[in-house]
Amino acid sequence: MVDGSGSGLASRAAPWHRDAFRGWLVLMKRTLLPGLLAVCLCTAGACGSSDARRGFDDPYGPVVWTPGRWTLVWHDEFEGAAGTPPDPTHWAHEVNGDGGGNKELQYYTDSPDNAALDGKGNLVITALEEPFMGKAYTSARLTTNGLFAHTYGRYEARMRLAAGRGLWPAFWILGDDFAQVGWPTTGEIDIMEEFGSDTTDVMGSVHGPGYGPVDIPATKSVSIPSGTDQGFHVYAIEWDPQSIVFLVDDVPYFQITPARRPSYARWVWDHPFDIILNLAVGGLGPGNPDTSTTFPQTIAVDYVRVSDRASGDAGAFDDAFDDAFDVAFDDASPADAPDALDVASEGVTGPADGGAD
Numbered sequence: 001m002v003d004g005s006g007s008g009l010a011s012r013a014a015p016w017h018r019d020a021f022r023g024w025l026v027l028m029k030r031t032l033l034p035g036l037l038a039v040c041l042c043t044a045g046a047c048g049s050s051d052a053r054r055g056f057d058d059p060y061g062p063v064v065w066t067p068g069r070w071t072l073v074w075h076d077e078f079e080g081a082a083g084t085p086p087d088p089t090h091w092a093h094e095v096n097g098d099g100g101g102n103k104e105l106q107y108y109t110d111s112p113d114n115a116a117l118d119g120k121g122n123l124v125i126t127a128l129e130e131p132f133m134g135k136a137y138t139s140a141r142l143t144t145n146g147l148f149a150h151t152y153g154r155y156e157a158r159m160r161l162a163a164g165r166g167l168w169p170a171f172w173i174l175g176d177d178f179a180q181v182g183w184p185t186t187g188e189i190d191i192m193e194e195f196g197s198d199t200t201d202v203m204g205s206v207h208g209p210g211y212g213p214v215d216i217p218a219t220k221s222v223s224i225p226s227g228t229d230q231g232f233h234v235y236a237i238e239w240d241p242q243s244i245v246f247l248v249d250d251v252p253y254f255q256i257t258p259a260r261r262p263s264y265a266r267w268v269w270d271h272p273f274d275i276i277l278n279l280a281v282g283g284l285g286p287g288n289p290d291t292s293t294t295f296p297q298t299i300a301v302d303y304v305r306v307s308d309r310a311s312g313d314a315g316a317f318d319d320a321f322d323d324a325f326d327v328a329f330d331d332a333s334p335a336d337a338p339d340a341l342d343v344a345s346e347g348v349t350g351p352a353d354g355g356a357d
Contacts (some may be wrong), residue, residue: 167196
């Protein structure tokens with residue numbers, strides 16, 4: 001929140017110009033001020049400590065984010081007896097050996113040997129080194145396609161990942177019109193991908209088209225020094241109409257907005273998406289397993305949850321700006337309203353210990 005103080009541009013506006021000035025600022029909110037706000041934040045030191053700053057140190061621009069309030073709309077907590085297959089009302093198996101378009105080496109099965117509950121509140125996906133249907137490995141890929149698709153909100157999974165060259169676990173969402181329009185036109189958001197050769201690093205990405213069927217991706221990695229295979233971490237996005245924020249353990253590290261996409265890239269993240277969990281083996285991303293890779297390899301998923309913003313929660317940038325605006329113009333008279341640049345530089349703080357309420 002902003003504590004209204006100081007003087008400047010706003011205070012020089014005559015009282016009868018207040019409505020016009022408010023309209024101008026609302027317009028600027030959607031155009032110039034997102035970038036100006038982000039620059040002022042870090043210039044003013046609002047990025048916080050060095051640990052918090054990693055959430056803002058972004059080649060595509062700083063993350064503009066505040067913790068939100070959320071209402072759960074879909075979830076799977078993976079409670080059940082050991083060996084139980086995933087809930088068929090939540091998940092469908094993709095059964096194929098087509099390589100996922102990435103020259104992957106596994107055959108995805110619907111066997112409980114490759115995907116089952118562990119009896120301790122987790123789903124476990126297991127990659128096995130075994131010949132099957134012309135492939136050297138088996139694993140599982142689960143999707144909500146035909147069962148659940150959703151637009152916008154917070155998508156999160158608490159997961160422990162795999163370790164070893166050639167392993168490629170992912171938690172991601174894919175447009176539910178994939179069968180009709182194809183990839184990348186459908187859109188894809190990779191909430192978490194890991195190359196198992198480096199268990200201290202994960203990636204968040206978006207994939208979408210230009211003005212043709214060519215992928216225009218954006219990707220950023222984030223360090224997890226303790227190791228993704230040594231414990232559980234929460235991987236999440238907070239997806240709004242004009243922003244996608246990527247988080248690990250409720251610390252944001254990457255943000256995509258329409259303004260941060262190239263002019264020739266289309267914004268296609270505006271329709272229902274399906275959820276996918278999988279553990280791939282080999283392929284163009286992580287490379288293929290070598291003699292150092294041991295099998296079986298597993299990922300464990302404690303939960304997957306999807307939430308909508310609670311009533312009145314406008315979203316990351318809207319919340320920060322509107323709070324600043326209210327203080328500047330509703331709680332102060334024109335004579336002592338803060339300078340517009342003060343509003344920009346004080347309106348958002350870094351989320352070092354934030355997250356969903």
